[in-house]
Amino acid sequence: xxxxxxxxxxxxxxxxxxxxxxxxxxxxxxxxxxxxxxxxxxxxxxxxxxxxxxxxxxxxxxxxxxxxxxxxxxxxxxxxxxxxxxxxxxxxxxxxxxxxxxxxxxxxxxxxxxxxxxxxxxxxxxxxxxxxxxxxxxxxxxxxxxxxxxxxxxxxxxxxxxxxxxxxxxxxxxxxxxxxxxxxxxxxxxxxxxxxxxxxxxxxxxxxxxxxxxxxxxxxxxxxxx
Amino acid sequence: xxxxxxxxxxxxxxxxxxxxxxxxxxxxxxxxxxxxxxxxxxxxxxxxxxxxxxxxxxxxxxxxxxxxxxxxxxxxxxxxxxxxxxxxxxxxxxxxxxxxxxxxxxxxxxxxxxxxxxxxxxxxxxxxxxxxxxxxxxxxxxxxxxxxxxxxxxxxxxxxxxxxxxxxxxxxxxxxxxxxxxxxxxxxxxxxxxxxxxxxxxxxxxxxxxxxxxxxxxxxxxxxxxxxxxxxxxxxxxxxxxxxxxxxxxxxxxxxxxxx
Numbered sequence: 001x002x003x004x005x006x007x008x009x010x011x012x013x014x015x016x017x018x019x020x021x022x023x024x025x026x027x028x029x030x031x032x033x034x035x036x037x038x039x040x041x042x043x044x045x046x047x048x049x050x051x052x053x054x055x056x057x058x059x060x061x062x063x064x065x066x067x068x069x070x071x072x073x074x075x076x077x078x079x080x081x082x083x084x085x086x087x088x089x090x091x092x093x094x095x096x097x098x099x100x101x102x103x104x105x106x107x108x109x110x111x112x113x114x115x116x117x118x119x120x121x122x123x124x125x126x127x128x129x130x131x132x133x134x135x136x137x138x139x140x141x142x143x144x145x146x147x148x149x150x151x152x153x154x155x156x157x158x159x160x161x162x163x164x165x166x167x168x169x170x171x172x173x174x175x176x177x178x179x180x181x182x183x184x185x186x187x188x189x190x191x192x193x194x195x196x197x198x199x200x201x202x203x204x205x206x207x208x209x210x211x212x213x214x215x216x217x218x219x220x221x222x223x224x225x226x
Numbered sequence: 227x228x229x230x231x232x233x234x235x236x237x238x239x240x241x242x243x244x245x246x247x248x249x250x251x252x253x254x255x256x257x258x259x260x261x262x263x264x265x266x267x268x269x270x271x272x273x274x275x276x277x278x279x280x281x282x283x284x285x286x287x288x289x290x291x292x293x294x295x296x297x298x299x300x301x302x303x304x305x306x307x308x309x310x311x312x313x314x315x316x317x318x319x320x321x322x323x324x325x326x327x328x329x330x331x332x333x334x335x336x337x338x339x340x341x342x343x344x345x346x347x348x349x350x351x352x353x354x355x356x357x358x359x360x361x362x363x364x365x366x367x368x369x370x371x372x373x374x375x376x377x378x379x380x381x382x383x384x385x386x387x388x389x390x391x392x393x394x395x396x397x398x399x400x401x402x403x404x405x406x407x408x409x410x411x412x413x414x415x416x417x418x419x420x421x422x423x424x425x426x427x428x429x430x431x432x433x434x435x436x437x438x439x440x441x442x443x444x445x446x447x448x449x450x451x452x453x454x455x456x457x458x459x460x461x462x463x464x465x466x467x468x469x470x471x472x473x474x475x476x477x478x479x480x481x482x483x484x485x486x
Contacts (some may be wrong), residue, residue, distance in 0.1 A: 077412065080412030081412050085410050087410065091402075091404075091407050092403065093403050093404065093407075101407070104236065104407060105407055105408075105411050107232040108233045108411065108413060108417065109413070110227075110228045111229075112228070152407060152411075153410070
C-alpha cells in the first residue's frame with residue numbers, strides 16, 4: 001500500500017525550464033523516503049505539487065489514495081488535514097511560546113479543552129520539545145525552531161509528513177539529532193517524505209537508492225533549461 | 227465556526243497595535259458619510275441669488291387684421307427702445323398663457339414696462355392689452371456649503387482608501403506568520419483572508435457610528451434656525467443607510483491589501 005505514488009510527473013516552468021520529465025516513485029505507508037537533489041532541482045516544487053499548491057502539466061499523483069490532479073479543492077481539504085508540512089523556514093512567532101504556537105493552530109482547527117491538550121502533548125513528545133514548551137519563539141535555537149515546525153506539522157493527527165530540507169543550516173550534531181527525531185516520528189506510525197541536498201548522512205543511516213523501498217532515496221536530476 | 231472565531235479574535239487583538247490608524251480610517255469613513263449626507267440635504271441653489279422678472283404684454287389683435295398688417299405692427303413695436311422681443315401667437319397657443327385669439331407677445335426691456343404699456347395702448351388694431359409678470363429662476367449654482375461638502379467628500383474618500391490600504395498592509399505584516407501557520411495547516415482561504423474583510427467591515431461600522439454620533443451632537447448644539455434640523459426627520463433613514471454604507475466603504479478598503 002502506497003501513501004504517495006508519483007507516475008510520469010511532468011513539470012515545465014513558465015520560462016520553459018523542464019524540471020520534471022517522467023518522474024516516478026512511490027512512498028509506502030510505512031515508508032521513510034528522501035528525495036535528494038542539488039539546489040534548483042525541484043525538491044520544494046515536488047512537495048508543493050503533492051500539497052496541491054501547484055498543478056503540473058502531466059503525470060499522475062496519488063496522495064493517501066486521492067488523485068491530486070483530479071480531486072476538487074474542497075475534497076482535498078480532508079486529505080490536506082492528514083498531511084503535515086514542515087517548510088524549510090518554519091513560521092516562528094517571536095512573542096509566542098512553543099505551547100502558544102501549538103494552541104494557536106489547534107484552536108484555529110476548532111479543538112479545545114482536553115482534546116487540544118492531548119494533541120499538544122503528543123506533538124511536543126514526538127518533536128522532543130517538551131522541555132522547551134514555555135520558551136518564546138525568539139529564544140529558540142535553530143534546531144528547536146525546526147522541532148517546533150515539526151510539532152506544528154504533526155498536530156493534531158498527521159499520518160503523512162512532508163519535510164522540506166529539514167537538515168539544512170544545522171550543525172552536523174544537530175542534523176544527527178533531528179534525523180533521530182524524524183526516525184522516532186516514523187516509528188510512531190507516520191509516513192515520512194523528506195528532501196535533502198546531499199545523501200552522505202542518509203546513506204550512513206541505512207537509506208538505500210532502492211525504488212519504492214521503505215527506507216529509500218529518490219534522486220532528482222538537474223533541470224533541463226531551454 | 228468556533229475555530230474561525232478564535233482566529234478572528236486573535237487577528238483583531240494583533241491589530242490593536244495599529245489602533246490609531248484604524249481609528250483614523252474610521253474617521254475618514256465618517257467624513258465620507260457626513261459629506262455625502264450634507265450634499266444630499268443642502269439646497270442646490272446659490273445663497274442670496276435673486277430671481278429675475280420678465281415683463282410681458284399680451285396684445286390681443288383685432289380679428290380683421292390681415293397677416294401683412296400684423297407683420298407691420300410687430301415690426302413697429304420691435305423698433306421701440308422699450309421693446310425687448312416680439313412674438314406672434316395663434317389662438318389656442320398656451321405660452322405665456324392660454325390664448326383664445328391671435329396675439330402679439332411683447333417682452334419689455336428692464337424698466338421699460340410702463341412706457342411700453344402707454345405706447346401700445348395707443349395702437350390701432352389692438353383690442354386688449356394684458357400685462358403679465360413671469361419670474362425666472364437663475365441657473366442653480368452650488369452654494370459655498372455644497373462646494374465644501376463636495377471637497378470633503380473627495381478628501382474623505384481619498385483618505386478612506388489610503389488609510390484602508392495602509393491599515394491592511396500593516397495588518398498583513400503584523401499577522402504574516404500566523405497567516406502562514408493557518409495556510410500550512412490546510413485551512414481554507416476563509417481562515418487566512420476572512421479576518422481582513424472582517425476588520426474592514428468592523429472599521430466601516432465604527433465609522434458609521436462615529437458619523438451618527440457626530441450628527442446627534444450637531445443636532446443638539448446647532449442653532450435652532452440651522453437647516454441641519456431638517457435632518458431630524460431623516461434620522462431613521464440615515465441610521466438605516468449609515469451602517470451598510472460604512473460597512474461597504476470598510477470592505478472596499480480591506481480589498482486593497484497587497485496580495486501575497
